[in-house]
């Protein structure tokens with residue numbers, strides 16, 4: 001049976017909560033370990049379904065992946081022999097495409113399934129392929145797989161700009177490939193996200209020669225090989241933002257520790273614009289109840305703009321604030337599947353092109369809703385916290401892809417969320433955070449039932 005949450009709304013959150021490591025920093029870094037022959041130790045990698053999926057992908061390629069007692073992840077790629085990422089794993093998680101660059105750089109060939117469809121909109125990988133081709137790779141499509149080959153990649157001056165701006169994982173793919181190419185590479189229109197900066201820090205610690213990460217022009221001088229390294233992944237700014245909005249939507253008083261506040265300027269500005277009192281130090285956020293919340297007009301943009309990964313959560317918050325609000329998503333113009341489910345909870349939202357017109361209501365009311373993707377499920381949880389009465393949120397396996405035990409963190413703050421089954425026909429053991437063990441080194445969350453979509 002598949003997971004669902006039963007939520008009793010109306011409880012004010014208060015207390016202290018800690019932010020885990022960043023999913024979107026962890027995934028490209030895990031993939032990049034394939035380019036390093038030897039052992040890599042990663043700290044603060046969160047226990048998420050997507051991390052478990054990436055671990056399975058690395059293991060399917062021949063790497064050893066183990067979650068140590070201290071919570072760090074140890075990856076050893078000495079035994080890596082295959083350079084193929086199979087469809088059954090890639091279809092579960094789009095970030096699997098991040099193995100393309102490392103495999104090509106280390107082995108001179110890579111065979112990675114095309115990622116397939118996605119619930120947040122059209123997600124091509126043409127920029128990834130364009131960048132690798134610029135580095136000299138021969139790219140072809142074969143039976144749904146990308147086949148990339150190159151005896152030796154060579155540096156190039158290339159531009160990664162796409163119709164909706166830079167590409168985060170595309171920048172990472174080209175960065176790792178260029179790190180082992182011959183000569184200098186200049187990546188123009190590079191993504192600036194903190195996760196890309198962390199990726200560059202990881203590669204530099206492994207011996208890569210990279211400058212300009214975090215700006216739109218990144219310069220890389222290729223080296224012959226990368227060496228073993230230990231790296232601590234940055235905290236997750238999207239989880240921190242989600243927890244901050246949980247405090248705001250319930251008029252609570254919450255302290256959020258291990259928050260990467262320097263990566264959250266636009267999120268904090270948006271909360272201030274909405275009238276939510278926020279105090280921030282370098283690693284802590286304190287969110288207090290607002291006496292006068294205000295409607296707002298927000299636009300999701302590439303970093304340092306407001307993250308598209310917070311768009312759904314802000315939509316939930318603005319749905320509860322009287323007045324006319326507007327949210328536009330310039331990164332994923334179709335990322336609005338959560339809107340219809342929020343309407344089931346009593347929100348007043350109209351979608352037009354890449355914008356959501358929101359008329360705030362005095363009170364949301366509990367209902368049965370269904371998650372469609374990772375951040376949409378987070379938005380539904382937030383709305384259910386504020387809604388009057390009971391809500392049921394189905395297909396919360398989407399949530400487990402990017403949040404570790406979110407309901408436990410929220411219940412620790414005073415929420416009333418119970419994880420249970422939805423009685424759906426596909427019977428399977430109840431999902432759980434499996435204990436760490438040699439045959440389950442990542443302590444993955446195991447889910448039964450079909451998994452749709454991917455982010």
Ligand code: EPZ
Nearest residue numbers: 024095122123124125126127128162164167168169331455
């Ligand atoms: C990363 O996805 C994140 N995932 C996403 O987070 C995030 O929403 C996205 O960046 C934007 O910030 C990871 O880092 C694992 P893109 P990515 O390539 O790299 C277009 C979450 O909820 N594009 O930056 O796949 C694309 O269609 C997930 O945690 C091309 O046109 O996103 C989009 O409009 C969801 N061609 C824009 O660029 C390409 O080859 C940005 O996409 C690649 C992308």
